[in-house]
Amino acid sequence: MRLFSITDTPPRRMQDESPTSPYPDTPFDVASPPRREFKARGSFVVRCESCNLPRLNCLCPYRVQAESRSRVWLLTHPIERYKPTNTGRLIRDVLPDTEVFTWYRTAPDERLLDLLADSRYAPFVVFPDDQEGYADRVVGMDSVIEHRDAGRIPVFILLDGTWRQARRIFRRSAYLADLPVLPLVTDRQTRYRLRKAASSDHLCTAEVAAELLHQAGDDRAAEVLDDYFEVFNDNYAASRRHAKPEEPTPAMRRLLAARQGG
Numbered sequence: 001m002r003l004f005s006i007t008d009t010p011p012r013r014m015q016d017e018s019p020t021s022p023y024p025d026t027p028f029d030v031a032s033p034p035r036r037e038f039k040a041r042g043s044f045v046v047r048c049e050s051c052n053l054p055r056l057n058c059l060c061p062y063r064v065q066a067e068s069r070s071r072v073w074l075l076t077h078p079i080e081r082y083k084p085t086n087t088g089r090l091i092r093d094v095l096p097d098t099e100v101f102t103w104y105r106t107a108p109d110e111r112l113l114d115l116l117a118d119s120r121y122a123p124f125v126v127f128p129d130d131q132e133g134y135a136d137r138v139v140g141m142d143s144v145i146e147h148r149d150a151g152r153i154p155v156f157i158l159l160d161g162t163w164r165q166a167r168r169i170f171r172r173s174a175y176l177a178d179l180p181v182l183p184l185v186t187d188r189q190t191r192y193r194l195r196k197a198a199s200s201d202h203l204c205t206a207e208v209a210a211e212l213l214h215q216a217g218d219d220r221a222a223e224v225l226d227d228y229f230e231v232f233n234d235n236y237a238a239s240r241r242h243a244k245p246e247e248p249t250p251a252m253r254r255l256l257a258a259r260q261g262g
């Protein structure tokens with residue numbers, strides 16, 4: 001099985017799956033969005049207002065946009081949305097047409113419903129195929145290509161959260177129930193270092209998007225996103241030591257060159 005979401009997290013959050021989870025089953029509603037609970041940590045550090053990383057580790061000089069024939073829509077769990085280690089936001093930096101929706105169990109996003117009803121798009125829910133009850137909906141990347149060749153815009157809907165959160169979103173969102181399910185099939189191992197993954201097979205959200213783009217033939221977008229993710233990964237890790245990455249990495253050099261039109 002290949003999960004597409006990181007099964008979290010810093011050690012103090014490893015209890016997410018336990019009965020004593022700090023997050024009750026109905027964690028939030030629209031009226032009370034989660035507080036920005038991570039703000040306190042490291043709040044003495046001056047942060048870039050754009051990328052929210054410490055100034056020393058600002059990601060902005062490496063932000064490069066790319067074109068892709070496929071799109072990504074993120075359905076982000078409210079807890080995940082405010083985590084600075086979330087990689088979903090990197091996707092929108094690279095692919096400006098990326099849509100980001102916060103998932104609330106009781107209130108589907110109206111804009112998302114409108115987009116799902118728009119026949120220009122061919123949406124696919126990216127989710128593993130090893131769970132019960134939806135085998136008839138499972139498709140492969142060939143189906144993505146077919147829709148694209150027929151003139152529609154393929155959309156990868158990524159459920160952005162821990163595995164447990166993603167499963168909840170998948171099971172409890174009626175508007176996803178008729179969509180084809182696209183499992184990510186890959187041997188790629190995660191390079192994400194900011195959270196402890198249960199297995200190196202568990203890719204984080206940006207890595208999943210990069211792999212899907214690659215498989216769908218949007219190689220340039222996949223490469224840029226991969227590089228940008230790597231720079232985020234390195235810079236964020238360095239920021240925990242209040243340091244800067246020592247040398248520009250190859251990924252940094254490629255992105256800087258791309259920004260200069262190289």
Ligand SMILES: [Zn+2]
Pocket residue numbers: 048049050051052053058059060061
């Ligand atoms: Zn910045």
